[in-house]
Amino acid sequence: MPEVSFATHEGPGAADRLDVFLALYEEVYVEPPYCEGPREVAEFIERFLRQTGRPGFRLVLARDGTVVVGFTFGYVLPADTLWWNGLLEPMPAAFTKETGERTLAVIELAVGKPWRRRGIAAGLHARLLDGVRVERAALTVRPEPEAAAARCAYAAWGYRKVGRSQPWSEAPVYDSMVLDLR
Numbered sequence: 001m002p003e004v005s006f007a008t009h010e011g012p013g014a015a016d017r018l019d020v021f022l023a024l025y026e027e028v029y030v031e032p033p034y035c036e037g038p039r040e041v042a043e044f045i046e047r048f049l050r051q052t053g054r055p056g057f058r059l060v061l062a063r064d065g066t067v068v069v070g071f072t073f074g075y076v077l078p079a080d081t082l083w084w085n086g087l088l089e090p091m092p093a094a095f096t097k098e099t100g101e102r103t104l105a106v107i108e109l110a111v112g113k114p115w116r117r118r119g120i121a122a123g124l125h126a127r128l129l130d131g132v133r134v135e136r137a138a139l140t141v142r143p144e145p146e147a148a149a150a151r152c153a154y155a156a157w158g159y160r161k162v163g164r165s166q167p168w169s170e171a172p173v174y175d176s177m178v179l180d181l182r
């Protein structure tokens with residue numbers, strides 16, 4: 001792994017770090033299959049600022065010197081979450097029931113193109129989960145060929161596909177994956 005440093009930021013104070021990694025977000029998510037433009041970036045900013053107030057919110061930044069080369073963030077799903085409502089194939093209630101302490105949702109994980117395939121994503125992921133007391137982690141990933149490297153990494157880290165998800169009616173369809181932590 002290159003000489004990369006990691007910093008973890010928790011809770012609402014992580015909102016102050018948005019400007020530190022926003023340019024990297026824009027760089028990564030303009031690529032296929034995302035193809036995000038200004039509207040999607042504005043929606044991301046709004047969502048991120050809201051999500052920093054969620055219980056168990058954690059942001060991890062990876063830096064090569066002073067340059068942010070990767071980031072990940074997530075939070076613990078509350079008991080009243082809508083996370084599992086977008087599943088296209090029904091799952092048993094025992095699987096989708098949340099307690100506010102059961103599942104860490106990995107919302108974003110991204111590494112800039114020049115730093116990919118160097119173990120940085122694995123380092124970000126490990127630090128996101130470090131010390132979190134939940135039964136499992138959950139994430140969604142795009143099924144398109146351009147996201148194959150991400151799906152392979154998640155599988156190598158122990159995630160398994162549990163179905164397909166469409167979080168809202170205009171959203172793309174994602175593969176929904178879960179990593180058992182206990």
